[in-house]
Amino acid sequence: MVRFAVVVFPGTNCDFETERAIRKAGAEAERVWYKANLRDFDGVVLPGGFSYADYLRAGVIAARQEIMEEVKEFAREGRPVLGICNGFQVLTEAGLLPGALRPNRVPRFLCRWVHLRVEDAETPFTALYEPGEVVRMPIAHAEGNYYLDDPSKVRIVFQYSDGNGNVTEEANPNGSVLNIAAIANERGNVLGTMPHPERASDRFLGSEDGLRLFRSMVKWARG
Amino acid sequence: MKWRVTVIVRLKEGLNDPEGRVIGSALRNLGYAVENLKVPKYFEFELESDNPEGEVEEMCRRLLANPVIHTYEYSIEPVS
Numbered sequence: 001m002v003r004f005a006v007v008v009f010p011g012t013n014c015d016f017e018t019e020r021a022i023r024k025a026g027a028e029a030e031r032v033w034y035k036a037n038l039r040d041f042d043g044v045v046l047p048g049g050f051s052y053a054d055y056l057r058a059g060v061i062a063a064r065q066e067i068m069e070e071v072k073e074f075a076r077e078g079r080p081v082l083g084i085c086n087g088f089q090v091l092t093e094a095g096l097l098p099g100a101l102r103p104n105r106v107p108r109f110l111c112r113w114v115h116l117r118v119e120d121a122e123t124p125f126t127a128l129y130e131p132g133e134v135v136r137m138p139i140a141h142a143e144g145n146y147y148l149d150d151p152s153k154v155r156i157v158f159q160y161s162d163g164n165g166n167v168t169e170e171a172n173p174n175g176s177v178l179n180i181a182a183i184a185n186e187r188g189n190v191l192g193t194m195p196h197p198e199r200a201s202d203r204f205l206g207s208e209d210g211l212r213l214f215r216s217m218v219k220w221a222r223g
Numbered sequence: 224m225k226w227r228v229t230v231i232v233r234l235k236e237g238l239n240d241p242e243g244r245v246i247g248s249a250l251r252n253l254g255y256a257v258e259n260l261k262v263p264k265y266f267e268f269e270l271e272s273d274n275p276e277g278e279v280e281e282m283c284r285r286l287l288a289n290p291v292i293h294t295y296e297y298s299i300e301p302v303s
Contacts, residue, residue: 056286056287057289060286060289061286064285064286092291093289098291099291100289100291100292102238102239102292103241103242104241105239105241106241107241107242107244107245145239147238147291147292148291149291175239
């Protein structure tokens, strides 16, 4: 069975839910302290939370830890690397994904459900979605305002939209350029998402739309 | 040799600074004609180094600033 490492930094707080969602999607998952090594794993997930209290910039201190050299190795080898919320911030700060996540346009922490339009259903993380499909997942972040000088070059995976899939200014919760909610690297094996798929992985949470992201990832890792 | 270093990290021109906006509007509410308030990050530290320029430049690039969104400047003076 394929095994995923869920990396825990000081301040990470979505590790249990993420581990549970990966198991529900049919793989082994193990929470791994950031001082450990990632040998014997098939993929790595950087979960949400507040690594190092978000001091200096969200994700940057985690991005400079030694374990990230192994995560970069995973990415180079084409194995799956998923960053959720703080994990997305870590991936951009580590240079594994382009751009940066800035404080929200409205100066507050946002915690609510959003609609997302699936822009790219051809990544290993979105293969079980339909292109153009509208899904629901929650966001919970203060620094989710995605910025890149030239966003036309980025591989957009989810965009904030309204319930009908219209990508509008009103549907953009945090000011992200082009309503970007999730992006992938060129090869598609590294994904960063601000919305939390693990918080939308069971009917009792209000949506199962996020579970398909983990199912896609697990299916792909199985080969 | 020991140096006293100060680093200022600024958001690139044109990028929205929500903290600056809130502080600016609080000052306007107090009656001051404040515009375009920005909140750069300011760091000061002492550094033992034979190559302070090189090391401070590297620190800015590796951690203190994010080149996607920031510019930075620094000053380095010997500690007497």
